Amino acid sequence: MVDDARTITQEQWRHAELIWEYHRMHHKARPRDVAIALGCNDIGVAMYTAELYHAGLFPALVFTGGNSPSTAQVFPRGEAVHFRERALELGVPDSVILVEPQASNTGQNITFSRSLLAENGIVPTTVLLVCMSYMERRAFATTRKLWPDVEPLCASASLSLGDYVKENGDAGLVIDMMVGDLQRVMEYPKRGFAIDQDVPSAVRDAYDSLVAAEFDSRLIQS
Incomplete structure (x- = not known):
């Protein structure tokens, strides 16, 4: 996958897809108040x-x-x-x-x-x-x-990561944003902003790999 600034390797794309699926709660929509x-x-x-x-x-x-x-x-x-x-x-x-x-x-x-x-x-x-x-x-x-x-x-609309990128463009930026959201999932409970949630080791490894590859423009700074 290629965007304006970066070539995204197959391994990076697999990591991104893993994080994409983790972010989705897979709830079944039903009537709410x-x-x-x-x-x-x-x-x-x-x-x-x-x-x-x-x-x-x-x-x-x-x-x-x-x-x-x-x-x-x-x-x-x-x-x-x-x-x-x-x-x-x-x-x-x-x-x-x-x-x-x-x-x-x-x-x-x-x-x-x-x-x-x-x-x-x-x-x-x-x-x-x-x-x-x-x-x-x-x-x-x-x-x-x-x-x-x-x-x-x-x-949320039932889209794969690939389909979402096709609709919204700039694969690199989408990955940056997913990485930033995952950081918040992990960090915000410590700050009292959210409940703690389990993050599987494979998801954490995917996060670390993408951060190391500089998909980091949406990270919060400590």
Whole structure:
């Protein structure tokens, strides 16, 4: 696989696929009290949220997300605002949508969405987290830590890593982002941001190998 800057070897691609599958929780989507769609640089999350709404999986939803350095040019008016507009285009009624336009990280996505729902008289016991595939595990762990009263399920479009790269481009950047998310899965429990989760040794080895190969632009610095 080749992107603008790097040639990705077959071994690196296998490592990336292993991490991709680890990030996915493989939950079976089923009816929930509410959905929370996490803002990001992928409008496909809004599109999949609309699909799940039309499948009857939830009666109300929150689009959450402001801007970040990686989304400001793509969604200049904020992730949640643009996601709502796409959902409306796809037939989701405006009456079921709440917009949380300030969150700048996953913890804020969950905390601010919880407050917004409460302000609107919605106190769910079950939540569907709709996000990019490689954000599922971190979204789940964050919700379990910050909102222990709800039962979260994760949902993302059913794509292989190869198909996701075809749709979103730049394989190297996608791998960087997956590596960064895995670092957060491992690091954030120590900081009180998420619950601890088992990371198999093969996944850790894949992470170490990709970091050593400088797929590291999305790592947090200690």
